[in-house]
Amino acid sequence: MSGLNLSIKAGDRVGVIGRIGSGKTTLAKLLVALYQPQSGSILVDGTDTRSIDPADLRHAIGYVPQNLVLFSGSVRDNLQIGTRGVDDAAMLKAAGMAGLLDIVSRHPKGFDMPVGERGESLSGGQRQTVALARALVTDPPILVLDEPTHAMDHSAEERLKARMLDDMRDKTIIITHRESLLSVVNTLVVVDGGKVVAAGPKDAVVKALSEGKIRMAR
Numbered sequence: 584m585s586g587l588n589l590s591i592k593a594g595d596r597v598g599v600i601g602r603i604g605s606g607k608t609t610l611a612k613l614l615v616a617l618y619q620p621q622s623g624s625i626l627v628d629g630t631d632t633r634s635i636d637p638a639d640l641r642h643a644i645g646y647v648p649q650n651l652v653l654f655s656g657s658v659r660d661n662l663q664i665g666t667r668g669v670d671d672a673a674m675l676k677a678a679g680m681a682g683l684l685d686i687v688s689r690h691p692k693g694f695d696m697p698v699g700e701r702g703e704s705l706s707g708g709q710r711q712t713v714a715l716a717r718a719l720v721t722d723p724p725i726l727v728l729d730e731p732t733h734a735m736d737h738s739a740e741e742r743l744k745a746r747m748l749d750d751m752r753d754k755t756i757i758i759t760h761r762e763s764l765l766s767v768v769n770t771l772v773v774v775d776g777g778k779v780v781a782a783g784p785k786d787a788v789v790k791a792l793s794e795g796k797i798r799m800a801r
Contacts, residue, residue: 584609584777587623591755591770593724596747598768598785599759606777607759608649611729614757615646627725641665644725645718649733651710653702658687659694662717669720680750681716682742707734715743725755732764740764765789775799 584606591597599607612618613625616632624631632640653661662677663669674694678684686709690696702710711734718726732740740763747756747767758764765771771788773781781788781797791797 584613584774586778589772589779589782591757593755594753595755595770596768597755597757597770597772598765599757599772599774600762601774605774607774608729609777610774611646611648611727611757611759614727615644616640642721643723644727645721645723647711647714647718647726647728647731649729651702651714653698653705653710653713655700656698657692657695658683658698658713661698661713662694662720664717666721673720673722674716676722677716677719680719680746681712682739682746683712683716686712708736708739711735712739719751723754726751726757728756728758728760730759730761733761773797 587610599610601607609618613620616625616635616637619633624633626632627635627640627643654664659674662674675684678687678694687693687696697704698713699705702713705713711731715728715731718728732743735743744764744767756768758768765785769785770783771781771785772779773788773792776799780799781791788797
């Protein structure tokens, strides 16, 4: 990516859209410091992410990547791994927000429900739900979600959208997504060719796109 200049306010719900390979996932990884900028800086509350302890950053920013990594063990193990001070109350709260309670409550082992290597014992939608609960378990003020519903069926996606507008209403949410999640965002960022070509209130950006006022690479 190049020439990136983007400001996100606390409480914003930001949708990042663009064609395949446009830079959406790269932007998400920059925001959570999995990638480091070769020039310039990324600031969270005015502090360069490179000067923040990675453990503190993970506590403050919940991240759900496209390529999910789940581990052999239980749902509980996958929620608690790499976190500090996560108790059952925090786990229950995160599971409720993510919709995971609906899954574990139907299993005789509950949160001890087994998860195979890479989550192979779960459906794609269930894997995404576990990953979302894991991102929420530290109650982070910021969520970065990279295609968080691509493996979910329509009803699961609709339930998640409702929870984003209710249970997660106090969080700053950045989503790279398909059009079906546009209803939960208030700000839209258009990425094309590794550049942010438009950013602003959702309705204004959608109108500019429909009128051909945003220049896209061919």
